[in-house]
Amino acid sequence: MDGGAHPRERTDDLRADFGLVAAKRLRRDGSWLDLVHARPRTADVAPDSAGPKLRRGSAVGLPYGAKANISGRALTVDGGWLTPDGRLLARGRFTYELTATGVRLTVARLQPRDLVEVSDFAVAPMVGVGTVRDGARTVRLSRPASSRVVGGYASGMHRALQRVVFTSAPAASRCR
Numbered sequence: 001m002d003g004g005a006h007p008r009e010r011t012d013d014l015r016a017d018f019g020l021v022a023a024k025r026l027r028r029d030g031s032w033l034d035l036v037h038a039r040p041r042t043a044d045v046a047p048d049s050a051g052p053k054l055r056r057g058s059a060v061g062l063p064y065g066a067k068a069n070i071s072g073r074a075l076t077v078d079g080g081w082l083t084p085d086g087r088l089l090a091r092g093r094f095t096y097e098l099t100a101t102g103v104r105l106t107v108a109r110l111q112p113r114d115l116v117e118v119s120d121f122a123v124a125p126m127v128g129v130g131t132v133r134d135g136a137r138t139v140r141l142s143r144p145a146s147s148r149v150v151g152g153y154a155s156g157m158h159r160a161l162q163r164v165v166f167t168s169a170p171a172a173s174r175c176r
Contacts, residue, residue, distance in 0.1 A: 014039040017049050018063040018079075020096055023103050033136055035102050037121045040153035040161055047084040051118035052107050054081040054090060055167075061089035073098040080109075090114075110170040118168075121161045125149060132164045143168045 015021070015038075023035040042048065047062060054061035061081025068077045080091040093108040107116055118141075122134035127149060130141040145168035153161040 012042065012047055014042045014048065014050055018065060019050060019052075019094070020103060020105070025102060035137060037123070037134075037161065038155040038157045040121060040155045040163075042153070050121070050163075051116070052094065052105070053117040054092070054110075055115040055117060056089060056111065056113070059083060059089055063092070063094065065094070107170070112170070114170055116168050116170060118166050120164045120166075121153060121155070122164055123158050123161060125162050125164050127164055130166070130168075139164075141166055141168055143171060 017039060020036055021039060024032040025035055027033055039050065049062045052063055054063075061083060063079065064082055065077040065079040067079070068075060070076075074095055074097040077094045077096075078091075079094065081089040083089050090111075091109055095104075095106040095108070097104045097106070105118070110116065120132055120134075120139045122132055122137075124134060126133040127147050130143070130145045130147075132139045132147070145166040147164055147166050150163040150165065151160075153163055155161055
């Protein structure tokens with residue numbers, strides 16, 4: 001987990017972005033499955049984030065963390081979203097919880113008309129309604145979401161990655 005750089009200090013490189021940057025699951029055969037692919041290098045672009053980004057009206061907020069706490073199998077980060085020029089858009093809470101098959105991200109303190117945007121990077125994505133499969137990995141959203149696939153990314157591990165961007169509206173004040 002990385003707290004992310006303040007937008008005014010950003011390197012504009014998704015490798016230094018907010019959020020979970022690595023997670024693996026031990027398979028029965030003793031090998032490891034990457035649940036999160038290495039983020040691509042994206043220098044020389046406008047400030048960006050793999051999310052969870054917040055869209056509130058015409059404003060876009062990039063996530064940041066101010067305080068983190070580990071309790072049991074969960075990491076909770078209090079922070080929120082800042083506009084690319086560094087203004088506070090909203091306060092938020094992000095919880096990463098280990099599950100039997102991976103990690104669940106919960107985003108709290110949202111308003112009913114907010115939209116949350118989360119990206120996954122995949123080698124050969126098969127996109128469904130609120131899901132993306134990439135080999136043995138599956139990413140699922142618990143809320144209905146639209147998706148779009150953007151190519152042209154690469155990382156140190158994969159010379160061709162595609163970005164799957166999910167956009168979802170929250171249920172009440174929480175989005176999973």
